[in-house]
Amino acid sequence: GDSVTQMEGPVTLSEEAFLTINCTYTATGYPSLFWYVQYPGEGLQLLLKATKADDKGSNKGFEATYRKETTSFHLEKGSVQVSDSAVYFCALTRSGNTPLVFGKGTRLSVIA
Amino acid sequence: DTGVSQNPRHKITKRGQNVTFRCDPISEHNRLYWYRQTLGQGPEFLTYFQNEAQLEKSRLLSDRFSAERPKGSFSTLEIQRTEQGDSAMYLCASSPEGIEQFFGPGTRLTVL
Numbered sequence: 001g002d003s004v005t006q007m008e009g010p011v012t013l014s015e016e017a018f019l020t021i022n023c024t025y026t027a028t029g030y031p032s033l034f035w036y037v038q039y040p041g042e043g044l045q046l047l048l049k050a051t052k053a054d055d056k057g058s059n060k061g062f063e064a065t066y067r068k069e070t071t072s073f074h075l076e077k078g079s080v081q082v083s084d085s086a087v088y089f090c091a092l093t094r095s096g097n098t099p100l101v102f103g104k105g106t107r108l109s110v111i112a
Numbered sequence: 113d114t115g116v117s118q119n120p121r122h123k124i125t126k127r128g129q130n131v132t133f134r135c136d137p138i139s140e141h142n143r144l145y146w147y148r149q150t151l152g153q154g155p156e157f158l159t160y161f162q163n164e165a166q167l168e169k170s171r172l173l174s175d176r177f178s179a180e181r182p183k184g185s186f187s188t189l190e191i192q193r194t195e196q197g198d199s200a201m202y203l204c205a206s207s208p209e210g211i212e213q214f215f216g217p218g219t220r221l222t223v224l
Binding site for chain 2: 004032036042043044045046049051089091093095097099100101102103104105
């Protein structure tokens with residue numbers, strides 16, 4: 001079945017450091033890929049998405065590129081802030097009629 | 113647009129009791145999903161509605177779990193004879209036609 005594997009955390013960075021959170025997937029066909037963020041005490045918020053190979057999703061300084069050849073969708077940000085501290089989930093879906101399949105999440109802590 | 117709402121936000125119950133959670137999706141979203149999230153894990157799909165029709169329920173964790181969406185608007189998730197292993201965050205998401213899902217804040221269940 002479909003699955004998502006993301007790097008285990010926690011990840012601790014100093015403010016303004018570069019962030020990479022790795023995500024790889026296994027799925028038949030051409031899934032759509034997502035990054036969701038969960039701030040403490042809140043629900044999941046969509047951070048960015050990509051629906052086809054070589055698409056780049058971006059939002060709030062975060063970027064991820066859909067790499068079909070490596071089945072990856074790594075999340076990057078050039079300069080993290082304390083407010084980026086949260087849990088980040090990589091996810092996929094094969095269509096609008098199928099549920100999201102999530103990775104286990106990566107906790108990011110940014111210290112001033 | 114007030115987003116997806118879930119009630120209650122927190123529920124503490126004793127083992128063996130029944131509990132019911134409510135989800136109000138974004139208006140005019142015809143798809144509604146339920147997920148369960150345990151500590152340190154990503155959300156796990158439970159069931160899915162398109163309007164009032166429950167299209168997928170094989171992933172409900174046991175026959176103690178049931179869900180309804182009687183008029184194609186709000187939905188309820190019921191757990192009968194709760195067990196300590198049912199302690200988790202229960203998330204609801206809604207979606208218009210398409211792939212993007214919008215999540216509510218979740219209901220945190222603690223079974224004593």
